[in-house]
Amino acid sequence: MIKIFVDSGSSIKQSEKEKLGVEILPLRYLLGETEYEDDVDLDINGFYDIFIGQDLFPKTSLPNLEKAQQMVEQYTNKGDQVLFITISSKISGTYSSLKTLFEDNKNVRVVDSLSAVGGIRLLVLEAQKHLGKPIDEIVKILDELKMRIKVVAIPETLDYLLKGGRLSKKEWLIGSILKIKPIISLSQTGVKVVDKKIGTKKAMGYIAKALEQFGFDENYPIVPSYTYNVENLEKLISVTDEKYHKYMLEFDNLDPAIACHWGPNAYGYIFVGDENIL
Template identity: 25%
Template sequence: MGVKIITDSTSYIPKELIEKYDISVISLSIAIENDTFREVDMNNEEFYKKMDKSDTIPISSQPSVDEIYKVFEKHVKENNDIVGIFISSKMSGTFSTACLVKNMILENYPESKIEILDSKSASMQLAFAVITAAKVAYDGNALGEVVQAVQKNQERSRILFAPDTLKYLKKGGRIGGASALIGSLLQIKPILTVVEGKVEVLHKVRAKKRAIQTMLNILFEDVKKYGFGEVTILHINCQETAKKMLDMVKKRFGMKVKICDISPVIGIHVGPGAFGIAYYTKDELKTRV
């Protein structure tokens, strides 16, 4: 008996960590033109090429009740407790569906222990919370301690990104407070973040180079104030930009930094050419925007 961690495919956790910590990943899906794919089965490079050529923006969909139920039931039958951590409830219905499934499981298995957590984010910020939970569970800690570790990580993490255009966020309805930028973006490169699960504007600059430096300055200042935890560079089809950011972070901190493609379900709302960083600090971040 132990604590098993369940998340969704927008966390984009490396395969080796999924296997090491036995993390269950439930896939969202994407419909593009006449085809529907599970996100976990997609090749990112091929998907974004197809997206570029398509006349319509793809549509994402959450996992079904049945898909989530089967994963939950498997762990419950093995006498495990469950901590589920999912994409922001303001970005997807996955969290709400997981809560519904939790109640269904409790009706059939009243002795089971399940906690469902809203990550209030996605991509690597979600991944940081999931990996934190998995490590704590792997060390044999109880459900309450796993939940507490996730909550502490959420208080210390931040994601910053700059889309090449806001049209994807606007069309997908994920733009939140960034909507004020629509119509005034001819020469503006917005730096966005996620606050309480919604996309918000952090800064507005006028060049890609300035956007990169502004993001890194925020990271450097946060680390100076709150200590260094971990950082990952994010991008969609702009490897050179990601490599440049990686080199600047490595030069500053002298440690290993990862580069991660932004996964398709998030990518269809952010759009090709987006780049950013996700990180967490040693101590709680006091300022979000």
């Protein structure tokens, strides 16, 4: 049997793991001086209560590797194989740590998603279609698909891009004065600002058209995503061509691994598109 593992950077909640047939390794993060295991010590609502209520900037850290080994060996000790899909190595050291941890275990394959949150969900859904195949064949399928996964979003404020080192103080100041909304992407090249628009309306228009511009593949669903408040996402969907609505999964309230980069009230789409765009 092949068991799929993800880390909590997938934004797959503990309450979903049975439905999706996965095991979830919690990432850890710091809020102030306190360390939490994602969706274990605090659920997503508890995280935002502290994040916003106390105005603390979260810092993510590696998962508990001893716990990871124990979880995985519950399966490999029975002769099962484990397919571990991790948050992108471009924003976390989780992949490299797990790759090293399991390098001598012939029953474990660790896959760098080069994505996060809904992008990992798309890889899980794809892997489930192929569970009857050899594990290395599944890895090859995922390695090809992950190059086409697009994460495009609009943060409500530039503050978290400044704190995370994605903007200089000069860019932050000019952008704040002009009410510039950056368009953020996460793909195989990492997190980057792919465009900038003046005002929310123009920024929403860019994301609404991104599905067409980036070659949306109708064989895969769209994961509408947001941090904390769903209102902006609902507005985005309302200005998106209705022909795409039938492909949309349930809205995903993103976990701390992404919220610390984008801040609360960010919103956007995650989907499979053309590898050569973005």
